[in-house]
Amino acid sequence: MKAPGFWQTQDFAYQGMTWGSTTSLYSAEANAKFKAPNKFNFLAGFRWFQLKDSLTGSVTPADQNDPVWKVGGCAPSPSQISQTVYDTTLSQTTQACALGASIGGYPPFWSTNTKNNLLGLQLGAQGTIVELGRLSLGGSLKAGVFNNQATQSNAVSITKIMYLTSASTNQVAYSGEGVLQLKYSITDDLSIKMGYQLLWLDRVALAPGQIASPDATVCLTTNSCLISATKTKQAG
Numbered sequence: 001m002k003a004p005g006f007w008q009t010q011d012f013a014y015q016g017m018t019w020g021s022t023t024s025l026y027s028a029e030a031n032a033k034f035k036a037p038n039k040f041n042f043l044a045g046f047r048w049f050q051l052k053d054s055l056t057g058s059v060t061p062a063d064q065n066d067p068v069w070k071v072g073g074c075a076p077s078p079s080q081i082s083q084t085v086y087d088t089t090l091s092q093t094t095q096a097c098a099l100g101a102s103i104g105g106y107p108p109f110w111s112t113n114t115k116n117n118l119l120g121l122q123l124g125a126q127g128t129i130v131e132l133g134r135l136s137l138g139g140s141l142k143a144g145v146f147n148n149q150a151t152q153s154n155a156v157s158i159t160k161i162m163y164l165t166s167a168s169t170n171q172v173a174y175s176g177e178g179v180l181q182l183k184y185s186i187t188d189d190l191s192i193k194m195g196y197q198l199l200w201l202d203r204v205a206l207a208p209g210q211i212a213s214p215d216a217t218v219c220l221t222t223n224s225c226l227i228s229a230t231k232t233k234q235a236g
Helices: none
Strands: 016-036 040-059 110-132 137-160 161-186 191-204 223-235
Touching: 016 110, 040 137, 040 191, 110 161, 110 191, 137 191
Parallel strands: none
Antiparallel strands: 016 040, 040 110, 110 137, 137 161, 161 191, 191 223
16 A cells, blocks of 8 residues: 555555544552641552553545455465564454355454553652632642553554454553642632643553554553643532
């Protein structure tokens, strides 16, 4: 195809590629607080993150002609298909017999998924920075070190046949988090809070970072990511 570095049977004189990505993050923590002067607290505790990332590449225009294995009979036997690409051994995805009927839809040309499970310790501090009557500005800082159980899986379509590879690793990962929170007390029991959160994760596996490796049996955890969020809530 026209995109350099990839192999694909084309149904058109020209085909491009469209990329899409999704990321999800989950977190849970348990901390002990130690009081310090000037309305500040020190924190120490455990934290867990789960970071998932995916990258999908699809050819455009979409393929129109079904390959032979989709319109009748069974998938070609492994002996009929090259099992090595760029010196990397690939395992063929098992295809069901089509029973003379076309199997609708094509999988994406390229798909990479990563999952990071981070479990470790963190230290931090939180407290009020400025207080003006009913209005106050507070914040927190946290830093942690984690064991990252990272996995990656790749699926690539070569001559419209899907091949899979996967890998996993355990690596040390790091995090840093900063939160700023503006609080307005309407009454002694009712307040409105608005905040901004910035989270940095280092030594994690992200989907785009896996393409850089010539060895598809390795999970690369050399990436970093920066995640930000805003939040508003009413507290009683």
